[in-house]
Amino acid sequence: MFSPQNAPPRPLANRPRPCYTAPMHAPRLVFLGLDGLPWSLAQNLCAQGLLPSLATIAGSPWCRAIRAELPELSPVNWTSLFTAANPGEHGVFGFTRMDPQSYELQFTDFTHVHGATIFERLADKGLFAKALNMPNLAPVRPMRAMLVAGFPAQDLRTSVHPPALAGILADHEYTIEADTVRGSTDPGFLLEDLHRSLACRERALDLMWPDLAWDLFFFVLTETDRLGHFLFPALVEPYHPWRSEALRFMAAWDRLIGKFFERYHDLPGPKRLLIMADHGFTTLTQEVDLNVWLRDQGLLHLSRRPASEWDTQAMGPATRAFALDPGRIYLHTKERFARGTLSAAEADQLGQDLIRALSGLTHNGRKIIRHVHLGRDIHHGSKAHLAPDLVLVPEPGFDLKGKFGRTGMFGHFGRQGMHTADDVFFYDSMGSSARTPTEVGQTILDHFDIPAATRGA
Numbered sequence: 001m002f003s004p005q006n007a008p009p010r011p012l013a014n015r016p017r018p019c020y021t022a023p024m025h026a027p028r029l030v031f032l033g034l035d036g037l038p039w040s041l042a043q044n045l046c047a048q049g050l051l052p053s054l055a056t057i058a059g060s061p062w063c064r065a066i067r068a069e070l071p072e073l074s075p076v077n078w079t080s081l082f083t084a085a086n087p088g089e090h091g092v093f094g095f096t097r098m099d100p101q102s103y104e105l106q107f108t109d110f111t112h113v114h115g116a117t118i119f120e121r122l123a124d125k126g127l128f129a130k131a132l133n134m135p136n137l138a139p140v141r142p143m144r145a146m147l148v149a150g151f152p153a154q155d156l157r158t159s160v161h162p163p164a165l166a167g168i169l170a171d172h173e174y175t176i177e178a179d180t181v182r183g184s185t186d187p188g189f190l191l192e193d194l195h196r197s198l199a200c201r202e203r204a205l206d207l208m209w210p211d212l213a214w215d216l217f218f219f220v221l222t223e224t225d226r227l228g229h230f231l232f233p234a235l236v237e238p239y240h241p242w243r244s245e246a247l248r249f250m251a252a253w254d255r256l257i258g259k260f261f262e263r264y265h266d267l268p269g270p271k272r273l274l275i276m277a278d279h280g281f282t283t284l285t286q287e288v289d290l291n292v293w294l295r296d297q298g299l300l301h302l303s304r305r306p307a308s309e310w311d312t313q314a315m316g317p318a319t320r321a322f323a324l325d326p327g328r329i330y331l332h333t334k335e336r337f338a339r340g341t342l343s344a345a346e347a348d349q350l351g352q353d354l355i356r357a358l359s360g361l362t363h364n365g366r367k368i369i370r371h372v373h374l375g376r377d378i379h380h381g382s383k384a385h386l387a388p389d390l391v392l393v394p395e396p397g398f399d400l401k402g403k404f405g406r407t408g409m410f411g412h413f414g415r416q417g418m419h420t421a422d423d424v425f426f427y428d429s430m431g432s433s434a435r436t437p438t439e440v441g442q443t444i445l446d447h448f449d450i451p452a453a454t455r456g457a
Contacts, residue, residue: 026127026448027270031218032260033081035074035135036225038280039065039425041235050247053258057275063427066435068279070378070391071326072421074151074225075108075136077278077437082117082134082218084441084452088381090114092136093388095152096324098312101338105312105324107152110137114383118441119145121450122216130208131218133201146214148204150222151177168207174200180226184414190230191245194223195252202256209263216444219260223253228281232417236283272447273429276440280423284416285397288368290323292409293361299350306405314404317341320350323402326419327392329354336385351389358392363410368398393421 046055057063069080069087071094079092087093091114097106106112113136119129123144130146131137138153140161148169153159153176156166178197183190201221209217227235227249234246264273294300303316315322317339319332331347334340342350351374361368375387394400399418426434434440442452 026215027272028212028214028267029216029272029274029444029447030264030267031216031444032257032273032275033078033134033218033220034224034275034277035078035220035222036228036279036281036419037277038228038282038420038423039277040423041281042425045235045247045250050250051254051257053254053261056261057427060427062429062431063275063425064433065422066276066424066426066437066440068419068421068424069436069438070373070393070421071328071388072279072393072419073326074222074278078135078220079113081276081278081437081441082119082131082137083113083115084118084121084438084445085115086379086381086436086438088379088384088387091383091386093379093386094324094326094328096310097386098324098330100336103313103315103337103339105310108136109152110139110141110149117143118216118444119143119147121445122448125448125450127215127448128213129216129218130214131220132204132208133220133222134218135220135222146208148208149176150220153177169204172200172203172207174204178223178226180230183226184230187231187242188245190226191242191249194227194249197226198223198249198252198256202259205256205260205263212267215448221253221256223249225281228417229415230417232281233283273427274440274444275425275427276437277424277426278437280420281417282396282420282423284399284412284418286363286410287399287401287413287415288361288363288394289401289403289406289409289411290327290329290392291402291404292406294321294323294329296409297357302404309403309405311404315339321354323400324388325400325402327394327400328388328402329390329392331389347389354390358390363398366397367395369393370395396420 043058045051046058069077073094075092076087079090083090092108095108097108120143122129132148133150135150138149139158140147140149147161149159160166178193231242231246234240234242291300299321301316301318302314304314306314321331323329332340333342333347355372358369358372369392371393373391375389375391379387392400426440432443434443445452
């Protein structure tokens with residue numbers, strides 16, 4: 001069975017000789033991203049013989065546990081990877097952000113990312129990167145690289161570079177994302193559409209890999225995250241009604257990983273393989289709306305009925321604290337927000353009061369919050385002032401939310417799985433260690449002898 005651990009390449013019989021070879025001082029680097037794949041689940045399925053391709057690295061001593069950046073969301077962690085910078089440097093703290101002047105809620109995208117990407121850093125050195133299905137990379141900006149952005153990209157026209165790639169992918173029926181809106185209430189459709197989405201990734205891989213005209217190749221599979229959100233219990237409960245179909249999808253996913261490993265095996269050396277998950281997953285017990293709790297404590301006031309759960313503009317000036325998904329609490333200071341009233345001293349006191357109160361929250365006798373971090377303690381850099389004042393890490397099963405207009409603090413709203421900051425892993429065929437996606441990004445820069453931006457580049 002194939003092992004990616006620096007195995008010698010097999011002869012490329014009957015194949016055209018590549019017109020490009022990576023510089024000898026910087027071996028080609030191949031990166032496989034597995035969005036939302038918990039390491040404990042992967043190991044369990046590998047041990048049962050259900051993921052034979054992934055099993056080739058599962059028992060390796062070079063496969064190590066890491067921890068997601070906080071908050072433990074995909075845009076935060078993939079951005080940390082492709083900038084080799086922590087959230088305090090790149091400025092992305094969630095799927096959403098609120099404009100401090102207009103109070104409009106905006107969905108985070110690449111225009112909100114500060115600093116240069118790994119792809120641009122390589123281009124500055126005369127090296128070439130390709131990235132396929134990289135989350136939070138849209139709308140793409142021109143650079144000397146071949147890029148296909150992933151979620152939350154909306155259309156191919158703004159999601160690829162060079163622009164001609166959009167037409168090529170469209171001709172091959174490539175779509176950016178599975179339909180999880182319909183899939184959230186129709187498991188059969190969700191699984192069918194995830195198979196279709198996976199086939200799109202495979203066709204795009206077949207298009208972008210073969211010329212070998214690259215130094216760095218990124219390939220990210222996001223389908224396990226979508227499966228986890230809506231059918232995670234089917235992956236861990238032996239008698240779940242959708243288990244066989246969920247495992248059938250995982251088998252197809254594993255076959256694509258095997259194909260990717262074979263492509264790496266056939267790649268002329270020297271070379272290096274990195275594999276990383278961006279966060280873990282667990283079964284969701286309850287969604288916990290922090291804004292309901294803040295409202296009940298007299299800390300969140302609404303000036304009108306919200307038009308939707310995303311209507312942050314309904315927040316009134318008497319508000320002292322509010323939450324945004326997934327567990328971000330902001331203190332409504334006059335220094336930061338147009339309608340804020342808290343002084344710095346009042347905010348410090350309120351922050352300490354909230355830490356004590358939130359740490360004691362329970363549901364049916366179970367503790368809800370594992371840790372409450374001060375944003376300034378965990379986020380450092382030029383954009384740290386954009387960080388939440390408090391970053392909450394929940395106990396497994398409690399998915400922290402910050403909606404507007406919900407009436408109950410607890411509930412279920414279609415999702416069955418939730419992210420975790422732990423149960424994350426990283427593999428390096430050269431055996432290096434990293435503790436976070438940021439450090440994995442720095443490992444890539446180190447490979448090409450490029451100083452990380454956070455080190456004064």
